[in-house]
Amino acid sequence: MVRVTRVEPGSIADELGILPGTELLAVNERPLEDFLDWEFLTAEDAFVVSARLPDGTAVEFDIERVDAEPMGVELAPPTVRRCANRCEFCFIEGLPKGLRKGLYIRDDDYRLSFAYGNFATLSNVKERDIARMLEYRLSPLYVSVHATPWEARKVLLNNPRVPNIIEQLTRLAEGGIQFHCQMVIVPGLNDGDVLEQSLTDLWDLGDAVLSVALVPVGVTQFSHLYTGKPMDAANAGALLNVVHQWEARAIDERDDRWVFGSDELYLLAGQELPDVEHYGEFSQIENGVGAVTALRARVRDGLAQLPRLDGRRIGVVTGTSMAPLMPDLLGQLRAATGAEFVLLPTENSLFGPTTTTAGLLVGADIRRALADRHDLDLALIPAECINDDGLFLDEESFVSVRESLPMPVYPSYDFIDALVPEGDAAVRSAA
Incomplete structure (x- = not known):
């Protein structure tokens, strides 16, 4: 019903x-x-x-x-299928207590994978689910593979009953289903030989596997299950070497890059991010693959639309991982508008200093970054850190945070969206 x-x-x-x-x-x-x-x-x-x-x-x-x-x-939205795994690196396991209940739902739902691009492990699907996927041709699916060797996957998912992922993918592929796959890499568990075997197994599925993304494990100060090694520059560099080797093979044999490293891997390794052409259709941008490059492209393409804002001082709040990449972007914005853009790198007070993503900043972080900045005409904050209900992860409302600050504050995905002149409130307030 x-x-x-x-x-x-x-x-x-x-x-x-x-x-x-x-x-x-x-x-x-x-x-x-x-x-x-x-x-x-x-x-x-x-x-x-x-x-x-x-x-x-x-x-x-x-x-x-x-x-x-x-x-x-x-x-009405369906009842979400819950995850039966206890992955050490699970983001939900790294949340502090006391947040709103919805944040603790560990979804693992193949229907949401097809409909919205949510990654699912397929570890909780039954025979009738497989039959539905095949009947309705639910393709492409977004699959959290993590590792194809069965024993390694059991350890990673902390679930001894997890099914054999290659058997599942093979059966679905034979029915015409295709996949975008991700592997969250935990040093010492699914890198090295396990990673090579996993990539080989996925490669052998042919054109059923459309892309593979390698994502570094991320933990917060509350990740009580995690016992693995930290992801550092050396590990990130080694993973990118694997990416580049497989990428070269894929281009040579299939004229497609096929495997991608997430932006965070490049940032951790201190390597330059690829250009726009590298990412094709940006099929895994929601997984942090090509997001920075896409941002750079949107800024570049939108500069001509921007108004002159000479003499204005605009604060830009971001996370610590993006801070080193911002001066170039802000320089382009400064040249186009005449405004001074003030970079405000902000540490995450809820999840701790190891969580550096701008989209996970909370209301308290925004207050702390901007409360005393009476020198700013307006401020831009990452739009990704506010949900559809206007709430930060710490349940602060954007409206209440904005009203407590001494300047107009606007969420922005790419600067252009907040500064273009077509009746935009940020431009009016800065004019």
């Missing part, structure tokens, strides 16, 4: 009399389990929907539509 939460005015659903709260029970007599069933079973031009209206009335809608016109319903 699937429940409707909103109906688009003037849509097919609206015309039929489907209301918020309606329970969608079946399509062509096939019971609906979740949004996947609804999306795939209603993809035809004609079908019958069995439903129960909010007042309990059972109805059937015989639907015919033209040119795949949307039904016009929003559905």
Whole structure:
């Protein structure tokens, strides 16, 4: 059963009399389990929907539509499948106590992998799940492989019952499913020979594996399960050597780079980040692969849109890992606008100094960075550190933080979004 939460005015659903709260029970007599069933079973031009209206009335809608016109319903989110693993490097295991409950949900859901690009280990899928993936051709999937050797993967996921990932991927690949894979690398556990075997196994799956990303393990001061070695410059450099070797093979044999190191690996190793062409379609940018390069490109392409802001002082709050990369970007912005951009590298007070990502800064960090800066005309903060509800990870609201500071503050993904002149509030406040 699937429940409707909103109906688009003037849509097919609206015309039929489907209301918020309606329970969608079946399509062509096939019971609906979740949004996947609804999306795939209603993809035809004609079908019958069995439903129960909010007042309990059972109805059937015989639907015919033209040119795949949307039904016009929003559905209640499904119950998220929880992760059964206890990975040492799990971000959730590195959270402090006392945050909002939603932050502690360890999702491991193949449906969210297909729909939103969330990485899933596939360790909790059953036979019927595999059958669904194949029937609906859920491709591509985003898979947390971490290691293909079975025993190594059991250790990494801290789960002796984890299935053989290569057997799973092989079966899905034979059904036409493709994958973007990630491996979070823990020094001493899945680097070295384990990493080579893992890459070999994934390579042997042919074009089913679209890309592989190597991501360095990241821990916070609360990561109580972690017993591995820290990721340092030497380890990061060794991993990038592996990336470059496999990349050369992939380009030679498949005309595709195939394997990528995350931005953090390059930063840890002190190596220059690749250019835009290196990342192709940026298929794993949400995994930190090419994010800095994409930012540089957006800034470069947006400079011509910026207004003159001569004499203005603009604070830029960022995490400590991005701080060394900012002077070049801020120099370009300064030349284009005439404004002075003041870099404010900020340490994470919630997760500790080992968490250096700008997107994990919390409300308290923003207050600390800006509270005494009466010399600034406005300030930009990382938009990634605020969720859709306007909250930081420490549950401070952006509105309350902004109102407590002595200058206008604006979230920004790439500077251009906050400074372009088309009626933007940041530009108006700086003018």
